[in-house]
Amino acid sequence: MRRMTARPANTHQAHLLRLLRDGGRSSRAELGERIQLSRSKLAVEIDRLLETGLVATDGFAASRGGRRSHSVRLAPGLRFLGVDIGATSIDVAVTNGELEVLGHLNDSTDVKDGPVAVFEQVLAMAEKLKESGLAEGFDGVGIGVPGPVRFPEGVPVAPPIMPGWDGFPVREALSQEFGCSVMVDNDVNLMGLGEQHAGVARSVADFLCVKIGTGIGCGIIVGGQVYRGVTGCAGDIGHIQVDPQGRLCACGNRGCLEAHFSGAALARDAEEAAHSGRSAHLAVRLEASGRLTSADLAAAAAAGDPVALDMARTGGERVGQVIAGLVSFFNPGMVVIGGGVTGLGHTLLASVRSQVYRRSLPLATGNLPIVLGELGGMAGVIGATRLISDHLFSPA
Amino acid sequence: MRRMTARPANTHQAHLLRLLRDGGRSSRAELGERIQLSRSKLAVEIDRLLETGLVATDGFAASRGGRRSHSVRLAPGLRFLGVDIGATSIDVAVTNGELEVLGHLNDSTDVKDGPVAVFEQVLAMAEKLKESGLAEGFDGVGIGVPGPVRFPEGVPVAPPIMPGWDGFPVREALSQEFGCSVMVDNDVNLMGLGEQHAGVARSVADFLCVKIGTGIGCGIIVGGQVYRGVTGCAGDIGHIQVDPQGRLCACGNRGCLEAHFSGAALARDAEEAAHSGRSAHLAVRLEASGRLTSADLAAAAAAGDPVALDMARTGGERVGQVIAGLVSFFNPGMVVIGGGVTGLGHTLLASVRSQVYRRSLPLATGNLPIVLGELGGMAGVIGATRLISDHLFSPA
Known part of the structure; x- marks a missing residue:
């Protein structure tokens, strides 16, 4: 197949392409129900899309004795x-x-x-x-x-x-x-x-997606679109202060969220707990691999190591404190948590939830799901x- | 004049009415430049608006010997x-x-x-x-x-x-x-x-408006429209935590912004400073009126009372801490501060600015004005x- 060289010529064609992307193969009748166009105009736009090669008639229908196909789909060769x-x-x-x-x-x-x-x-x-x-x-x-x-x-x-x-x-x-x-x-x-x-927020137009990996960031979806802010850096929540007397952060300020809870901070805390002898479980892991990551912490927590569980819990409270503020401010329809640290799973989630439900306005939290992402990596x-x-x- | 009973029949008419609201009397040519319509279609829509009585021809032009007026305005009787x-x-x-x-x-x-x-x-x-x-x-x-x-x-x-x-x-x-x-x-x-x-944010599409009165709230404007959140309570920032070991708030949590800095909190702090003898200036005011408000605090600060100035400064730092977080999260084009407490003026503003410029990402604060509202009450x-x-x- 030749690569995509055409673009939709108008908003109707663009809308049709997105409907076919999100809904798969559709009959002309199905498309007609979802788009504000007369039947004849819809037929014109679909014919034009067929000419560009972006859209193809459904093979099955086309084979039934030459009658005009009523089903179309995106070109199967699109990549x-x-x-x-x-x-x-x-x-x-x-x-x-x-x-x-x-x-x-x-x-x-x-x-x-x-x-x-x-x-x-x-x-x-x-x-x-x-x-x-x-x-x-x-x-x-x-x-x-x-x-x-x-x-x-x-x-x-x-x-x-x-x-x-x-x-x-x-x-x-x-x-x-x-x-x-x-x-x-x-x-x-x-x-x-x-x-x-394709994941947990399929039907939600306004939500927050908090990614906790090496650092921490937040995706903001407003009306189904990414909100990027005026200079494109919206969602930079890693340096929101969680404690004025807290830890010194790499940014030079004190008590930033990232200094207390992120992949990097957890790895450091886990190594410290191993070295100091507070956690025998983590010490064994450190000896085996020479360094610890948040995945080691998650494994230790899953195995019931109390020090690891406590770190997951207190860290979750810090994130929860920040998310509570964002929920009060933004009143989202859902909060999705993803990234490497989600290996800490339900211990983390329980801590986050308890902070948000306790601190934010009931009107904001009444029907608010706080969930882990579905798609992982x-x-x-x-x-x-x-x-x-x-x-x-x-x-x- | 009969009251407005008609509404615009389509989006073009709605757009024309808003252009006339925001730009005042306009010639047909001026309107034509600002709206995507052919000259003949524009004339049709304007004629229909004239029929509804929502729009009137400009009196001056109409008097010039019966020639068709080229200027229109909103009906002068609209209230x-x-x-x-x-x-x-x-x-x-x-x-x-x-x-x-x-x-x-x-x-x-x-x-x-x-x-x-x-x-x-x-x-x-x-x-x-x-x-x-x-x-x-x-x-x-x-x-x-x-x-x-x-x-x-x-x-x-x-x-x-x-x-x-x-x-x-x-x-x-x-x-x-x-x-x-x-x-x-x-x-x-x-x-x-x-x-x-009509105020300081006239040309800004994405901004935050923080109102500090008896309580504290935040208006969020995205793409020129109020963002209200999924249940209408977006902007409820009064209970964002500024200090985990902070004051007990009326909501039952500890260290909420409103417990530290709001009209109510400042009035209480000012009365305490007057009673304890820490501020002679505030004591005189308390004796004169029986109670103190944030306006008294503003007057004391303006007169150079060090206790009042310190309260304005530390309070501004608390608000600044929260605004810094919102700036990192939302990356707005402007932050407007309004409400009764803005009587504290530039002492407050200086504290807020120093926190935001110090704590938020340079990319977010580079061209960020943090200003007092222009319209006051x-x-x-x-x-x-x-x-x-x-x-x-x-x-x-």
Whole structure:
């Protein structure tokens, strides 16, 4: 199949493409019920989309003796690539037009190596997916990076944990490499989009997605769209103060959330508990692997280690305190928690919930679900393909 | 003039009415530049609006020998009523269609007396404005109340400082009394709308408006519209925790912002400083009036009383700490501070700014103005007329 060169010519065509992406194969009658168009105008727009090759008639219906097919679907050869760059790992996935994951690769990396090295790795992973026969090429690529992005240009801006990336023209450089449209966003926004597209927030228009990994960030979805703020850095909640007398943070302030509860802070706390002999369980793990991560802490907590459980609980209270403030401020329809630290699971969730339900206005918490994400490590790549398909399925 | 009975028939007419509201008298050519319509379709829509009586030809142009006028304006007889109910006072203002204030009344009240007593007072004030010849009647009424509102129905929901108002059908009851459309919202949202319409936030689409009066609340404007949250209580920031070991709050939690800095908290602190002899200045004021308010504190601070200045400064740091978190989260284009406590002026502002600029991401604070509102006590009533005119200038 030739790669996607056409874009929808108007908002009706864009709407039709999104309906087919989200609902799959549909009859003309079904589409007609969901779009404000007369039957004849709908037929015109669908015919135009068929001409562009973005949409195909359903093979089955077309074979019934030459009668005009009443069902259409997105072109079966459409391929989107989703890339989720984390501080220490890369996820790459290829999807069809309906954003169903056809293949997925995960590799460890160090984002500190800078964009050139990291993108060499991304390109090699994308090549491997092509070689496996899942795609001949890509119609669009979405990319998430673990730091703030100037969204219209797709350029990281002073990302704290990404030295060497400041101002690097990610979108432009990768558009040339891939030969197709590329969109770049913050990894947390893409996690939010992913959970909305195919995860726990499917029917929710206004929600918060808190990602607790090496650092902490928050995706904000308003009216079904990512809210990015005026300079694209909305959701930077890692340095909200949880205790004026708290720990010194890497940012130079005292008592930031990230200094008390994040993948990095938990790893440090766990190693300290192992060294000091407070937790025999963690000491054994430290001896075995030489270092501890939040995954070790989660395993220790799951095994009933009281020190690990206490760390999960008190950490959850800190996050809960911040989320309580955000719930009071934003009055969301759902709070989704994702990222590596969610290995702490229900101990963490219980602590967060108790803080939010205790501290926020009853009117705000009455019907508020506070839940773990459903998609785990796939949320980011699915969100990335959602981002690029939203872009391509808009009038040019 | 007969009262407004027509509503715009389509989005083009609605857009034209808003352009005339916000820009005043305009030529057809000027309107044509600002709206996506062919010249002939524009003429049709304007003629229809002229027929409804919502729009009038400009008197001057019409007198030039019968040639068809090229200028139009909103009907000069349009009258909106804006009502801003506070915990202890009521503001009522009448405006023309362009939301220019023609007359304004202020009266003290006690919102705890309940809706029946308060609305008797509001109706008497509106009557007085009519008797002064400013209006024969009203085409629409906007009302702000100091508590959460279920917006579509215009009904207060469990408002903490408004006993007796829970579930009272404000919108319905006053529509009957006034015989016209009524819209009800939280007072802080209306302050935000007012500052956006005619105040300091005129050109800003995404901003926060923090009102520090008896309590503390925050209006959130996203894309030029009030963001209300899923149950209408977004912006309830008074109970965000500023210190886990802080003061006991009326809500039962510890260290809420409102327990440390609000009109009520400041009045209590000022009286304590007067009683304990720490501030001679405040003691003199207390003796003179029997009680102290945040206005006394502002006067003492303005006169250089060190105790009052210190209270303004430390209080400002508490508010600044919360605003810093909101700036990190929401990345707004501006922060507007309003309400009674703004009498503390630049001492307060300096404290807030130092916290925000120190604690939030540079990308978020780089071009962020943190300013006092421009409209003072008029922001709420102007916002109320903006609210009802937005409603009436929408397709029915």
